[in-house]
Amino acid sequence: MAGSGALSGTTPLDRVSDFPAIPAGWSYLDTAATSQKPQAVIDAITRAYDTTYATVHRGVYQRSADMTLAYEAARRRVASFIGAGGPEECVFVRGATEGINLIAQGWAERHLKAGDRILLSMLEHHSNIVPWQLIAERIGVAIDVVPLTQDGRIDLDAMAAMIQPEHKLVSLAHVSNVLGSVLDARRAADIAHSVGAKLLLDGCQAVPRVAVDVAALDCDFYVFSGHKLYGPTGIGVLWGRPELLEAMHPVQGGGAMIDRVTFERTTYAPPPARFEAGTPHIIGALGLHAAIDYVDSIGLDAIHAHETALVTAARDALGRINSVRLLGPDDAAGIVSFVVEGVHPHDVGTILDEERVAIRAGHHCAQPLMDVLGVPATARASFGVYNGRSDVDALVRGLERVSRIFG
Incomplete structure (x- = not known):
């Protein structure tokens, strides 16, 4: 289930059951665009x-x-x-x-x-x-x-x-x-x-x-x-x-x-x-x-520690994929942006969607920043309290498929 799995050095929040719109096996990694809603809010x-x-x-x-x-x-x-x-x-x-x-x-x-x-x-x-x-x-x-x-x-x-x-x-x-x-x-x-x-x-x-x-x-x-x-x-x-x-x-x-x-x-x-x-x-x-x-009720310190651990795990795993170029600082708050060399981010997002991983692909309403980065768009994975190591693993598996498809 999305959100399960232990992270080294921290205790997972394991809050996915609070979010009825996140089904088992679906990794929602687009929280920076909009967060899913807990049952308490609904x-x-x-x-x-x-x-x-x-x-x-x-x-x-x-x-x-x-x-x-x-x-x-x-x-x-x-x-x-x-x-x-x-x-x-x-x-x-x-x-x-x-x-x-x-x-x-x-x-x-x-x-x-x-x-x-x-x-x-x-x-x-x-x-x-x-x-x-x-x-x-x-x-x-x-x-x-x-x-x-x-x-x-x-x-x-x-x-x-x-x-x-x-x-x-x-x-x-x-x-x-x-x-x-x-x-x-x-x-x-x-x-x-x-x-x-x-x-x-x-x-x-x-x-x-x-x-x-x-x-x-x-x-x-x-x-x-x-x-x-x-x-x-x-x-x-x-x-x-x-x-x-x-x-x-x-x-x-x-x-x-x-x-x-x-x-x-x-x-x-x-x-x-x-x-x-x-x-x-x-x-x-x-x-x-x-x-x-x-x-x-969770605590922002706990949320920040959890998301920091997820960012670290994601950057470590993606950094081992030769075709992936990471953007931004290592201590980013809850967000990992990257490009796959030779593959448009929209294609990355489409293939990941087939793997039941939801990310954002595009210029993220920050076109001047894209010009500075020298890319038309990026792929962005962003985490929330409902995510866990299994979501990072799903992201990596999806990107490995992207690499196989595009050589």
């Missing part, structure tokens, strides 16, 4: 739709009041999970993409001006590139790009040399979705703050794998998506320092985000309601609450 969503469903923030009847309490309890749970100062610092969004766009349109477009600069890195996801390009087109800011080290990390020495007082925002991935390289986020914050710039961290690949404390990281904004954290799709979180959220303009108008509306003038609710126009994804928030509870 049950929370089903229960909310089946027995307790109502709208929030508006109804005076008891069920609506109860659902409002549950929805806001989810916000408090998120705040405690990431070390926020309080729930009012956490905005529910559809995902990290919407969170970054909200910062771009609600903060950057209002506070930056022509001649200011934004600093990104070469390994960013498209969702942390395109919103800033749109802002650059609108207000005339410039974008600079930090290079990578030889093993695929954001080069903070280069960043320290590049940063200037004109840089008003630095936006970086906490963990690369392609290479799994982990950013020294606190040092990045120190570098950004040395010139008065704000630091935004894309935490999509970090929150399922490593403990996050936004206060300790000293960042200014943090975003992540629930569906990569064993929660449902369509829900995510934008955390921001209170004074920054207060200085942001709403980018959507409608119900729930207002203080008072007249045809002459509208005043807005304080954060986070200011940024949550319309009926929210109520059940998504409850599902995210259940997902955080599930992850905490």
